[in-house]
Amino acid sequence: MSRLRILCLAVIISALFVGVGARLVILQVVEHDNLTARAHRQQEREIHIDAPRGRILDRHGAVLAESGEATSVYADPHEVGDKAVTARRLASLLGKPASEILANLGRRGNYVWLARRLPAEVYDMVEALHLPGISCMREPGRDYPLGDLFQSVVGLVGVDGQPLEGLEITYDDLLRGEPGRYLRRQDGGHRPVEIRLLQAARPGNDLHLTVDEVVQHIAFTALAEGVAHNAARGGVALVLDPRNGEILAMVDAGTPGMAVSDVGRNYRSDVVSWGYEPGSIFKSVVASALLEAGQVSPDTRVYGEGGSYRVANRIFHDASGDHFGWLTCTEVLQHSSNIGMIKLTANFDPASLYDRLHAFGIGQRTHIDYPGESPGSLRTVRQWSHVSRASISIGQELEVTALQVAAFYGALANGGTWYAPHLARHNAGTPAQVERLRGRKILSRKTTRTLIDILEGVVGENGTAPKAAVEGFSVAGKTGTAQQYDPQLHHYSHTRFVSSFVGIVPAEQPRLVCIVSLDGARGKAYGGQVAAPIFKEIATRTLRYLGVQPGNPPRILQVAEAQPAPRLAALAP
Incomplete structure (x- = not known):
């Protein structure tokens, strides 16, 4: 082989080694970090x-x-x-x-x-x-x-x-x-x-x-049976401790309101999200504003107009068959007279009435520690018509949730302090939630005691809810049978109602506030006929389970005492 060929071959081989060496330097030094990262991405996850x-x-x-x-x-x-x-x-x-x-x-x-x-x-x-x-x-x-x-x-x-x-x-x-x-x-x-x-x-x-498995079971069973017995579209029930706002039970059944049933709805509470016109259970709210402002006393008298009364362009009626003459404020609430309530409120300044209701939490969220709460609806005075004051006094032209109503009656029960209803007992509240749990004064003790005395008569023999009476205990409460507004016909329905009862028990030393509301009950849908018996079942079994001793019997309805039972005995009929 000639010297030239050997030299050329040596140059080629040397170039190859230099190229390979350079490539190795690039791979191991220049591209090392990048290649290592790529290898990790491909080999590790x-x-x-x-x-x-x-x-x-x-x-x-x-x-x-x-x-x-x-x-x-x-x-x-x-x-x-x-x-x-x-x-x-x-x-x-x-x-x-x-x-x-x-x-x-x-x-x-x-x-x-x-x-x-x-x-x-x-x-x-x-x-x-x-x-x-x-x-x-x-x-x-x-x-x-x-x-x-x-x-x-x-x-x-x-x-x-x-x-x-x-x-x-x-x-x-x-x-x-x-x-x-x-x-x-x-x-x-x-x-x-x-x-x-x-x-x-x-x-x-x-x-x-704060909820109690046994009380939840009691309320769940009673409500489900009540909804089925009355062929209602749905209903809600809430049991609250008025001393601190703790919720002991929160249940719903069916699909109350105009909501569409879906899988997610089964995991949302209508107690919190369903807003409805409350009807006569709201008369106690308005009456407390009147009493607190000194506008009326329990003995203030109004004339019932024989059951029919015109305000501006609307004629209001009392319940079918009621044709009242002169009534005291106490009798207006105990007999649930629409006309009597409208007349008691007639001289109350609309702006003052709005301010009082707003202070009671109407038209506002309670800020319960639960998602999806409805604020209800309370229009400002500027949006009121000539009949709005009259309508609101009997629980129309506004919407509430069962939660809002229970929170107000809780304040009524404890002497006037409104506590935010809540579900978490401890280790969970934010600073803002903890601050709300301190409560705020919305009514004087004098007003609350006067109204509770009046509402005890609602559950008496001459009231609208004798079926809510709990043996051995005094009960203060209010019925409601609210016509539902039909948006298609542009007037209140004559066939669809929300039937409610909200009660405080024992009335003299309250331990429970319980509200029951049913939507679309068939037949006689009066709150005293439909919701009151469900309240009675829940209250009777819950008081027995809690070991609350019977106290003063109702002032009108005389009944025998009942003995408390152990915890799980509350699940028995």
């Missing part, structure tokens, strides 16, 4: 696992919601063999159509969720199939041991761990905890070689509620 949510407990520690173990199934599409066969074999276990699973297996990437938060036993069933590319992971699920009983209070968590309704939303920050992190490493063939814990999940905190 960080997986986030939700932390177990805190429990939700009733006031005695009964579990209403808790985190259990669930199974989640995922796939590496690159490792799956026959995707169609795999999809068919998984369909029944995952509870999904094979077509949906097949579509997920056809997605790009090496980590695809096929199903989340399935029952724990699915883990072993899927693993037993030994399907290439299919893996399982255990993660927290959410269980609701008492099912329907508390679903509208507690709410719901979705399959992705995000709260969807109820207290699960309100107190998500408290309940959710800190998620854990895993590192999944795979080889060049996309086969997993390591799954390593990077950070353990920190469980969420428990939430203690």
Whole structure:
């Protein structure tokens, strides 16, 4: 070989070595960090696992919601063999159509969720199939041991761990905890070689509620039976401790109001969200404003006009068959005379009436620790017509929620302090919520005592609600039978009513405020006939369960005493 050829070959080989060396320098020095990052992205994946949510407990520690173990199934599409066969074999276990699973297996990437938060036993069933590319992971699920009983209070968590309704939303920050992190490493063939814990999940905190499992069961059963017995569209019931605003029970049945039934509605409370014209249960609210302002006394007399009375362009009537003459303020409330109430309010300045009602919380949210609260409706005085003062005095031309009414009657029961109704007992309130729990004075003790004395007569033999009487206890309350406005006919319906009763018991030393409202009850839909018996059932069994001793009997209706029973005995008829 000539010297020239050898030299050329040496130059070529040297150039190749220089090129390879330069490339190695570029790969190992210049591009090192970039290539390392790319390798990590291809070979490693960080997986986030939700932390177990805190429990939700009733006031005695009964579990209403808790985190259990669930199974989640995922796939590496690159490792799956026959995707169609795999999809068919998984369909029944995952509870999904094979077509949906097949579509997920056809997605790009090496980590695809096929199903989340399935029952724990699915883990072993899927693993037993030994399907290439299919893996399982255990993660927290959410269980609701008492099912329907508390679903509208507690709410719901979705399959992705995000709260969807109820207290699960309100107190998500408290309940959710800190998620854990895993590192999944795979080889060049996309086969997993390591799954390593990077950070353990920190469980969420428990939430203690004011509600009582037994009282909730009592109210739930009584309301459901009442709605069915009266063929009502739906109804609500609320039991409140007037001494502090704690809610002991909050239940609903059916679909009251004009709401459309859907899956989510089962996890929302109509006690909080349903606004309706209250009818005569609102007369006590207006009467308290009149008494507090010194406009009337219990003995103030008005003439009932024989049952029919014109105000501006509208004729008002008392209930069918009522043709009253002269009535005192006490008799107006006990007989629930519309005309009497309109006349008592006739000289009260509209602006002053509005201010009083606004101070009582009407037309405003109570700011309960629960999502979706309706503020109701109370129009400003500028929006009132010539008949608005008269209409409002009998519970028309405004909307309230059962929650607002119960909060006002709670103030009436405790001597005049309005407490914000609430569901969380402790360890949960924000500073603003804690401040509201201090309460605010809205009525004098003199006014509340006078009105309670009057309302005791409502439950007497000559009142509108003798069916609300609770044996051994005095009850102060008010009935309501509210015509519902028909937006299509542009006038109040003669066939659809909201039938209500709200009561305070025992009247002399109140422990409970309970409101019951039914929408669309069939037949005689008077509140004293439809809602009062439900109140009686709830109050009787709850007082017995709480061990409240019988005190003074009703002033008109003489009854025998009843003895208290142990806690679980309250569930017996």
